[in-house]
Amino acid sequence: xxxxxxxxxxxxxxxxxxxxxxxxxxxxxxxxxxxxxxxxxxxxxxxxxxxxxxxxxxxxxxxxxxxxxxxxxxxxxxxxxxxxxxxxxxxxxxxxxxxxxxxxxxxxxxxxxxxxxxxxxxxxxxxxxxxxxxxxxxx
Amino acid sequence: xxxxxxxxxxxxxxxxxxxxxxxxxxxxxxxxxxxxxxxxxxxxxxxxxxxxxxxxxxxxxxxxxxxxxxxxxxxxxxxxxxxxxxxxxxxxxxxxxxxxxxxxxxxxxxxxxxxxxxxxxxxxxxxxxxxxxxxxx
Numbered sequence: 001x002x003x004x005x006x007x008x009x010x011x012x013x014x015x016x017x018x019x020x021x022x023x024x025x026x027x028x029x030x031x032x033x034x035x036x037x038x039x040x041x042x043x044x045x046x047x048x049x050x051x052x053x054x055x056x057x058x059x060x061x062x063x064x065x066x067x068x069x070x071x072x073x074x075x076x077x078x079x080x081x082x083x084x085x086x087x088x089x090x091x092x093x094x095x096x097x098x099x100x101x102x103x104x105x106x107x108x109x110x111x112x113x114x115x116x117x118x119x120x121x122x123x124x125x126x127x128x129x130x131x132x133x134x135x136x137x138x139x
Numbered sequence: 140x141x142x143x144x145x146x147x148x149x150x151x152x153x154x155x156x157x158x159x160x161x162x163x164x165x166x167x168x169x170x171x172x173x174x175x176x177x178x179x180x181x182x183x184x185x186x187x188x189x190x191x192x193x194x195x196x197x198x199x200x201x202x203x204x205x206x207x208x209x210x211x212x213x214x215x216x217x218x219x220x221x222x223x224x225x226x227x228x229x230x231x232x233x234x235x236x237x238x239x240x241x242x243x244x245x246x247x248x249x250x251x252x253x254x255x256x257x258x259x260x261x262x263x264x265x266x267x268x269x270x271x272x273x274x275x276x
Contacts, residue, residue, distance in 0.1 A: 005233070015221045018216045028229030030209060032261070035230075037202035040195050069146055069155070071201055074273040096270035116233060 001040040003114040004078050005033065006104055007072070007098060010120035012055040013045060016067045020123060022139055029118055029137075030070060046073040050085070050100035075104050092127050103130030142211060149204045153197065224249035227264035238268050 014026035036043045044085070047057070057067055075081065075110065077100055084103035089096065101117060105125075108115035109132040117125045118136040124135045175191055179185040184254065185191035213220040221269040231239040238245055248268035252259045 018219055024219050024221055024225060025229070026208065027219055029233060031226055032207065032230045032233050034202045034205045037198050040198040052250040066212060067163055069150060070148060071205055135235055
């Protein structure tokens with residue numbers, strides 16, 4: 001079974017900024033991902049586009065060079081994700097970024113993939129998951 | 140090619156969606172090829188030996204390039220390198236380990252393991268912690 005690890009805004013900030021108080025902790029998660037890849041486990045780290053916007057992650061900006069190199073995939077806000085995210089936002093009143101995380105969780109659930117979210121706000125992630133199976137790691 | 144140029148080029152190649160395939164002149168031990176063919180036909184490890192080989196190579200390259208990035212980062216920011224305890228806690232959290240909610244216990248276990256086994260892996264810490272927990276249960 002494939003495994004997708006999603007990052008929220010603070011997880012992105014923690015990973016990118018060496019002065020962030022949770023930077024070393026975020027790198028610990030990256031090290032675990034590397035060890036799983038090294039044993040050929042199908043694991044990927046991804047960030048929804050709306051989370052990237054919220055985090056200010058511009059892939060063309062030199063300040064983001066370090067995280068750009070960590071093979072974190074973009075989840076585009078395409079038609080399907082936008083529809084799902086809009087519905088989640090309407091029902092729950094969460095932010096656009098959190099709604100896109102919810103859409104990414106729903107998409108992974110539909111693909112029967114294992115999904116984990118690294119987040120500073122586990123409660124909101126449970127809300128946007130709307131009962132779908134998701135593992136939440138509190139950063 | 141400097142370190143980051145090589146890393147960036149490897150990432151670019153790994154991200155490419157170019158469907159072109161090539162026959163390589165790579166020479167593999169015949170026994171390894173036969174073992175792979177058997178694993179595909181008898182163990183359903185992958186749809187073909189080509190897919191098996193490509194997936195394994197991709198996973199290894201992805202791990203190597205990510206580790207190279209982190210190693211360079213640790214050179215610049217040594218304090219950012221996770222300790223064995225940090226890695227054990229991170230592994231427990233991501234894997235949903237029963238002791239994930241007891242980070243201090245895992246840190247104590249990591250210290251005990253590291254004293255005897257300086258090269259221990261996070262999984263060693265989790266195993267030791269689990270053994271300690273079950274012994275005291």
